[in-house]
Amino acid sequence: MRKEASLELWKKLYERAKEIDDLAPWQYVSASNLISIVSENRKDPVFLNITGMGTDFRSVNLYQGLEGYGDYHMAATVGQTDLTDDYVMFEQNVLTLYWNSMMDVSPEQREIIDQLDVKFHDLGSWMEFVSQKKRFWPHLPDEEEVKLLIDAYENLIMVIRAVRDKKIDLDLEQGECIYRVYDKETGKWNMFVDAQPDMEKQFPAVQLNEEDLKKQLQEKPQTDAELIMDFSYAGFPAQDEAYDQPVHPLMFIAVDSTRKEVLEAYFLSPDDGEIEAALNFFIAYVERHGRMKRIKARNPWIFGALADTCALCQVELVHDPIQEADAIEQDIKRRAQSQAAQGE
Structure with a gap:
């Protein structure tokens, strides 16, 4: 359950x-x-x-x-990947x-600023705090987050x-x-400069454990179908009574690029897993249509979700910019946003 920070905490923050702001850290530290x-x-x-x-x-x-x-590393290196800026x-x-x-x-945030009567240098330099959590629309930090910011600052x-x-x-x-x-142990602070941690954002990898299912998938005939699969954020908030803040829907999409046909497109809830969405689609597709040639x-x-299973089924899993998916995703999201606005 979300708990709002008190005005006292906001004042301290x-x-x-x-x-x-007065120290102007951007004069001494780069991005x-x-x-x-x-x-x-x-x-x-x-x-x-x-x-x-600069x-x-x-x-x-x-x-x-x-x-x-x-998360920071993923954002800092987005230009070196094929992920879209919006997704990252x-x-x-x-x-x-x-x-x-x-x-x-x-x-x-304006309401808090007005209640505290916070003054800024000019109209273009107001301060706003935003909490960004995956699967949720950016929102005002809660009590625990405000306490964390105070300690860090x-x-x-x-x-x-x-x-x-x-x-x-x-x-x-x-x-x-x-x-x-x-x-x-000493009760003292140590401060020093060194390299950043040598690690990237970790994503889980899964394997199918059901022997009967693996055999069933392997025995399906292979076709010449080439599929595209992707995840993309909706770009607009959605209300869900199960959560105390607006969610940010994540869309799963699968396209048959050979036939230019959208096979699957739906929005996940915050509790739905990406691994399950991709793997469940793969299993259902292969059981119905046979093993695709390439994803x-x-x-x-x-x-x-699919590296191990694709290898098992002799399906080529290829890293690709899939730019042809961008227009399809944008069209689906525009229609979904329009429908959501009409339902309000």
């Missing part, structure tokens, strides 16, 4: 954020750098990424734990502070001051990471 904090009060590290150096877009992005670092943006869990125009700040302020005062030598181009770690995909969930 805005005070810390304004300290960060390729990271700041990792292991605080006195929390077990898992947080990773902070700051944008604004650009008007300023933000402070917080990722939690090593799983959060995987919504597939991550991140707490972000934006410097925004007053007119673009959400009504919920208090330590971030110390890091920025150290960089500003040249107590830390940071390479702005090599993507170095500043580590600030609390040592419980093209760009999404890592597809490969995690």
